[in-house]
Amino acid sequence: MQSFDIIIIGGGAAGFFSAINIVEKNPKLKVAILERGKECLSKVRISGGGRCNVTHACFVPNDLVKFYPRGEKELKGPFHQFCSGDTIEWFEKHGVELKIEEDGRMFPVTDSSQTIIDCFEKAVQKLGIKVYTSQSVQSLFYKGDVWKIETQKDQFQAEKIVVATGSNPKIWELLQQLGHEIVSPVPSLFTFNIKDIRIKDLMGVSAEVSVKVKNSKLAASGPLLITHWGMSGPAILRLSAWGARELFDKNYQFSIQINWLKDQNFEEVMEVLQELKLENAKKNIDKFCPFALPKRLWESILMASGIQLESKWADLNKKQLVKLAEELTAASYQVNGKSTFKEEFVTAGGIDLKEINFKSMQSKLLPNVYFAGEVLNIDAITGGFNFQNAWTGGFIVAENI
The missing domain is CATH 3.50.50.60 (FAD/NAD(P)-binding domain)
Structure with missing residues (x-):
């Protein structure tokens, strides 16, 4: 002894x-x-x-x-x-x-x-x-x-x-x-497993976003990083830390809503898009992104909104503008499981x-x-x-x- x-x-x-x-x-x-x-x-x-x-x-x-x-x-x-x-x-x-x-x-x-x-x-x-x-x-x-x-x-x-x-x-x-x-x-501090065509080839792309868990009070903002298994970065890690128990209870099966423009809401973005349609009518929509978004992400959002990349701003109809504003400010993604954040x-x-x-x-x-x-x-x-x-x-x- x-x-x-x-x-x-x-x-x-x-x-x-x-x-x-x-x-x-x-x-x-x-x-x-x-x-x-x-x-x-x-x-x-x-x-x-x-x-x-x-x-x-x-x-x-x-x-x-x-x-x-x-x-x-x-x-x-x-x-x-x-x-x-x-x-x-x-x-x-x-x-x-x-x-x-x-x-x-x-x-x-x-x-x-x-x-x-x-x-x-x-x-x-x-x-x-x-x-x-x-x-x-x-x-x-x-x-x-x-x-x-x-x-x-x-x-x-x-x-x-x-x-x-x-x-x-x-x-x-x-x-x-x-x-x-x-x-x-x-577990706390984990990343989200998401299989979605919209982010399939965007590994390494990051953006300043606000994100929330649907049907919950959980919300966070900050940089979000797209990975080969889904999403990571400070915004996601914050969400996982504050939601550790709630997300465990959901068995890590839930939907998140992402605002890729962080602070701008649907109405504000609609206004911007309508102005752009008038002011930049002859410009290619994929070449002229009015928001601080990585090019690959912008192109993916356009395609998710049913817009051809080589379209001109003038070509966009009301339905496409609405869909684009929705994809930018309230895109919904399904989370199926989690991954440990590093070691x-x-x-x-x-x-x-x-x-x-x-x-x-x-x-x-x-x-x-x-x-x-x-x-x-x-x-x-x-x-x-x-x-x-x-x-x-x-x-x-x-x-x-």
């Missing part, structure tokens, strides 16, 4: 950040990390296409929480304690400089996730934190003021434990047996947030148990927000321990 003051279960971003901050604040504490896999920080390695999207350049807590479909209300207090600016400062102190990209995402200036991994591994070594890999936790129980942890290899004990296991069903099951309520996990699988679900004290990240039900990261029912859209939740949780855990 190996004894420690604190054991962190989970060797990912939240686990390492918690451990490092705990020992930096109190070097006398004996701390260990238990990781079930053969190596630690695997999600950090693949994040941001191998560049590691550390955080986002959104520095106001009340604005930052808006990126979290689950956890918005609960994270307000924590983000006032440790926000994106604190993350930048923390990494700078540990020798890692971050840079801001145009869309607000922040990466190490090296553009390599290895920089973050090296930073954590160096800190852990320097602080004497023990890291055990291939240690899958099998049981967890509290006896005589001490937590006993059995893995398939060893036995450990500690006064306090920090659970930072992400979406690990086995740990959720153990916590459920100890009395915690688990909000059942469903960065995000789950909606986890420990029910009402059972957590967000001032300390401590369990309200179990003595000396703390939580950090996605083990909780908190998730965000892409852009560094899930990592920011991990850093904030880890920092607060350390402060309180």
